Amino acid sequence: MADRKPRKDAARNRASLLAAAEELFASRARPEDVTMSDVAAAAGVGKGTLFRAFGDRTGLIRELYAARLEPVEEAVTAGPPPLGPGTPPLERVPAVLDALLCFKIDNRHLALALEATGSDSPYDADHYDRWHALLRGALEQVPGFDAGDSGFTAHALLAAVRADLVEHLVGGRGMDRQQLRARLSDFVERVLGGQRPEA
């Protein structure tokens, strides 16, 4: 059921391609002006190798994105509080959203590239479903949320950390990481409890 033995040069090329793609997406301003030929050339291999390794453009970007996201998913599904399971919902929801925000800030190149493929809406990605299910589950345990509410609320909260919004705030205007985290934190608090931060 598992793929047999990948050849050594194949593995090497795969790694080169991932590294080259990573760097190109990080350096070029807009994801769509990183072409597949660019990636292949930067990695020092032919286009055929690129497409054999990743199937298509979306496959390549998904691979990069998944690799970066994995530590965060790990921390949430099996880590210590305040991210891991066993954390009280009122504490976990803000923590998860903060972690997601930081991830999006640091990896907006990839997140934007992923959305820019056009071949799939962000809502078709399987990791989206996981985040949504997690938040929904946590919200359902919060007093004042019924089952219907929590589903939409989870979507709305996730929408607040979408990559292009983050890019607009951090990249476009000069908002820095800490400011944005604070604003998101306040927002989440308001949604969760309604108690004012001040006054």
Next chain:
Amino acid sequence: MADRKPRKDAARNRASLLAAAEELFASRARPEDVTMSDVAAAAGVGKGTLFRAFGDRTGLIRELYAARLEPVEEAVTAGPPPLGPGTPPLERVPAVLDALLCFKIDNRHLALALEATGSDSPYDADHYDRWHALLRGALEQVPGFDAGDSGFTAHALLAAVRADLVEHLVGGRGMDRQQLRARLSDFVERVLGGQRPEA
């Protein structure tokens, strides 16, 4: 300073093109498989005419979108309550978001097409700035919101009515218009005041 006289056939062709594009975007499943040649052919004109009239693909879609959006903007900037100016913020913010949601539901084809151009993030559109400024202004008059909060909150609220989310809920799963409106309304209420709908 203004364009002089458009020729009669030019105006006719322009109208045909808008109508053809409208219908194609509405009928085809995904926006990116409506090609410019398709639009020209459906309107019974050549591609040259299409591009002369609208500049490029983005220009065409923007025109369609703006035409549909105009009544809503009109109602908000110069209409009666609860949308128009002079409405108390606590009433106007939910009303505006509801109007925007309905617009997105009815025109998701166009909104999705606009985002799918890739040439510009939704946050670069000038109408986005108008909605943001409006909401921000209203929020600043609500007790418990300081100037910093209201800017981010406005972004977050607008993110909750983004076209692809709406499409995912209404198109993908079978959520109907009234359910979605109710959920958004609850969410906005929670953000604004924190008073629970029940209990």
Next chain:
DNA sequence: TACGATGCGGACCGGCGGTCCGGTTAACGT
């Protein structure tokens, strides 16, 4: 070392958005 399987690479393809220019036609003065 010799041999099969596996992977490599870049010429190639189809289709897209966008351009160009010779032919056509509307607008207007007479």
Next chain:
DNA sequence: ACGTTAACCGGACCGCCGGTCCGCATCGTA
């Protein structure tokens, strides 16, 4: 009515991009 002119039309054409293909090189193995 008609000629002149400037604007407009249309579709062949271009450059580019994602993706394919297949003869050839390379790896792993006996």
